[in-house]
Amino acid sequence: MSPSDGAPTDSREVQLLIAEDDPDVGDGLENRFSRKGYDVDRTTDGEDALREITTLPPYDLVLLNVRLPEKDGFEVLREARRAGVDSPVILLTSKDEHRHKIRGFNLGADDYVTKPFDVKELEARVQAVLDRSAPSTPDTDDVYSFGTVTVNFPEETVTRDGERVEFTSLEFDLLGYFVAHRGRTVSRERLLRDVWGISGDIATRTVDRHVASLRKKIEPTPGDPTYLETVYGVGYKFVEKESPESPASSEED
Structure with a gap:
């Protein structure tokens, strides 16, 4: 079955958590995705959902209803991101207001689906999120460029506008x-764990200071970052977009 049919992206079963208190919706989704080859777990309240989401190994994807008993989906997502969980999350909700969508994305949601939804559209969104979240660790011979910056991973060098930029090993x-x-x-806690090798309930201002230093070296305007965006209340996200310094951005239509 091809990815466009809604099947998992590889031969390994995708670990999917469905947090939905409506039995009709929950049962329907569980049956649908199980038939597609996903390894599905179910929970019906926010407390259990948070417990499941923060259990290792992490889920490949979470379908999270906003209106859950005990703890709503927004709070579950907020606490999961603060705990360093970066499993992709698609919010399911009957609320179609713009402010609720913005709130969900600011908390770290990967997508937002409004009820009632077409199950085939949901399957397509699930597949799209799984494709985007697939590991993209640079190969040993990778040279990655964005804007006027070029990163040579095997040589551990960075140039900007053709000039070498000095980086510390940690940077x-x-x-x-x-x-x-x-x-x-990526949450600050996740960065501390994976980059610094630190875990536990500790201050995260050190991450912010290093990100600020990094922005000075890679951003056209560090105070208004183009690539390294802040996700307020959660952490940061590196995005690929055309640099304002690049020639293409100055061309007229």
Whole structure:
């Protein structure tokens, strides 16, 4: 079955958590995705959902209803991201207001689907999120460029406008981590764990300071970042877009 048919992206079963208290919706989704080859777990309240989401190994994807008993989906998502969980999350809700969507994305949601939804559209969105979240760790011979910046991973060098930019080892590791996880929100706690090798309930201002230093070296305007975006209340996200410094951006239509 091809990816466009809604099947998992590889031969390994995708670990899917469905957090939905409506039995009709929950049963329907569980049956549908199980038939598609997903390994599906179910939960019906927010407390259990948070417990499941923060259990290792992490889920490949979470379908999270906003209106859950005990703890709503927004709070579940907020606490999961603060705990360093970066599993992709699609919010399911009957609320179609713009402010609710913005709130969900600011908390680190990967997509937002309004009820009632077409199940085939949901399957397509699930597949799209899985495709975007697939690991993209640079190969050993990778040279990655964005805007006027070029990163040579095997040589551990960075140039901007053709000029060498000096990076500390930690700054280079941090940039490499953002590039490997480009397009995904990464929490400060996750950065401390994966880049610094630190875990536990500790202050995260050190991440912010290093990100500020990194922005000075890669951003056209560090105070208004183009690539390394802040996801307020969660962490950061490296995005690929045309640099304002590049020639293409100055061309007239």
